């Protein structure tokens with residue numbers, strides 16, 4: 701479903717992603733872990749083309765983009781982007797729109813689809829994330845966990861092949877973290893392909909098929925969650941896991 705080869709991203713004169721290679725199979729859940737500044741967010745943003753890499757290739761679904769060659773066209777950008785939906789640390793809902801209006805906005809505006817149909821689909825997704833009763837509220841009347849569940853439903857509206865999550869619970873109060881993690885676990889059970897940046901190691905062990913440990917712009921170690929998170933081979937992985945335990 702996703703293949704990344706020799707991906708490189710440079711900001712000014714710092715190479716933030718040095719040479720990234722990995723694959724994600726259809727239905728797989730991949731957790732991306734590693735210290736602050738290691739390049740996790742940058743990697744996720746490169747998959748969604750919120751950042752444009754300098755070198756390497758990204759394939760998602762049937763679309764491959766090679767960044768080494770000519771300038772990226774609008775068509776390539778839109779085609780690759782259509783395969784993924786992104787959920788951020790902050791919730792990025794439109795403050796002047798209700799939950800249901802937030803959720804139907806993109807397909808209504810971008811795809812020009814029928815509003816009634818979208819409302820019905822949106823309500824179904826809100827039901828799934830436990831937010832149907834809040835559909836007519838504005839974001840500022842919701843808790844962080846509720847806003848994040850609405851943001852997940854909004855990303856799902858575009859029926860992405862892959863969901864990308866960047867620390868979806870790190871801006872939440874501890875008591876609402878669980879409700880968001882449960883929604884993500886339900887998606888995993890349904891076979892939704894996902895790449896999740898997270899510091900929740902227990903969650904990563906439960907939900908993922910593969911863990912990528914990043915440090916200094918490289919994927920230092922990858923493999924099954926028990927291998928990488930419980931008995932890692934690399935010294936840098938062990939040091940990181942020790943640090944976050946303390």
Ligand SMILES: Nc1ncnc2c1ncn2[C@@H]1O[C@H](COP(=O)(O)OP(=O)(O)OP(=O)(O)O)[C@@H](O)[C@H]1O
Pocket residue numbers: 711712716734735736737738739740741742743
């Ligand atoms: N827009 C930018 N311009 C310049 N440098 C950037 C930019 N965005 C990120 N960086 C740098 O790239 C490196 C990787 O940042 P990134 O945000 O990808 O790390 P991260 O692993 O997500 O960290 P965290 O766990 O703190 O979220 C950092 O050194 C950061 O300072």
Ligand SMILES: [Mg+2]
Pocket residue numbers: 740741742
């Ligand atoms: Mg980050």
